[in-house]
Amino acid sequence: MTPAELRNRPCGGRYEDIVSAIGNTPLVELKRFSPKPGVRIWAKLESFNPTGSVKDRVARALIESAEEQGLIRPGQTILEPTSGNTGISLAMICSRKGYKLKVVMPDNVTPERTQLLKMYGADIVYSPGNLGSNGAVAKALEMAEEDPSYYMPYQYGNMANPDAHYNGTAKEILEELDQVDPFAAGLGTGGTLMGNARRFKEELGDTVKIVAAEPMQGEPVQGLRSLDDGFIPPIIDLSLLDRKIFVTNHDAIVWTRRLLDEEGIFAGVSSGAILKIAVRVAEEMDEGNVVFIVCDDGWKYQSSGIYTLPVDEIENLDATVWW
Ligand SMILES: Cc1ncc(COP(=O)(O)O)c(C=O)c1O
Secondary structure, eight states: OOHHHHTTOTTOOOOSSTGGGOOOOOEEEOGGGOSSTTEEEEEEEGGGSTTSBTHHHHHHHHHHHHHHTTOOOTTOEEEEEOSSHHHHHHHHHHHHHTOEEEEEEETTSOHHHHHHHHHTTOEEEEEOGGGHHHHHHHHHHHHHHHOTTOBOOOTTTOTHHHHHIIIIIHHHHHHHOSOOOEEEEEOSSSHHHHHHHHHHHHHHGGGSEEEEEEEOTTOOOTTOOOGGGSOOOTTOOGGGOOEEEEEOHHHHHHHHHHHHHHHOOOBOHHHHHHHHHHHHHHHTOSSEEEEEEEOBBSGGGGGGOTTTSOGGGGGGOOHHHHO
């Protein structure tokens, strides 16, 4: 489909099933956040994917690449450590394709995540919340070692993860924009940053700057990780990152609310963190396109109350309690 055909297609395209409807998400300009007329800020709304997050792309790529390599067979159990979104995406895709799924997840994620996973039929194994996603990774690796019948896609070390962005997200952005100046995304597994960086640098050269939103150490922003916590996912090539900007949980929440209140975009908290750094780099520019990723929608975070709380009360939230 050519970009012109895709633009403003009233129904967003025709697909044979929900798994093939993943991707082709809208790129929406945020005029209210632009610091000057020549600087345009674009949000790639990954929240429009079937289960509401960017991880639909990754989960499909992980399963399809395992199928192509003959690593899995129908009925087999897939095991994956995930703080939520990858698990939800894998659960949907495994239920469509006839695999069982077991996810290992910190026990302090919001209850909506557990409900969504159960809804798609996944089994959940909890790891200690205080150990964060590193605790979930360690537990899943242990389980896989003890029982070789599991297939673990391991998104932290599987090139199908960044490739989903190289072949999807970045390609779609380049179909819409001739130039991307800074590209901003969150750092979780690193898949979004690596896959997009690779394609942008190949096609646009070194003028495109890749900017990562990284949480301050000990400041959990759900979906993001601090490299200072001691684990650098094997898919991360640090040489592709031009800049890291630290964000606090408080910033992430305030900017998630600004995205909702000022532009009507209902997103998860990591998207607020990324918006904050996108605006920060936009302020340093005279013209150009800043593209950032809205990783997921806000439904899974509703129970936190952040979308309805008066803005001046956000200051008093002890975010670490309800994460
Ligand atoms: C809500 C959310 N934001 C951001 C990310 C980071 O994306 P990536 O894993 O591609 O670095 C994730 C990853 O799980 C996520 O769930």
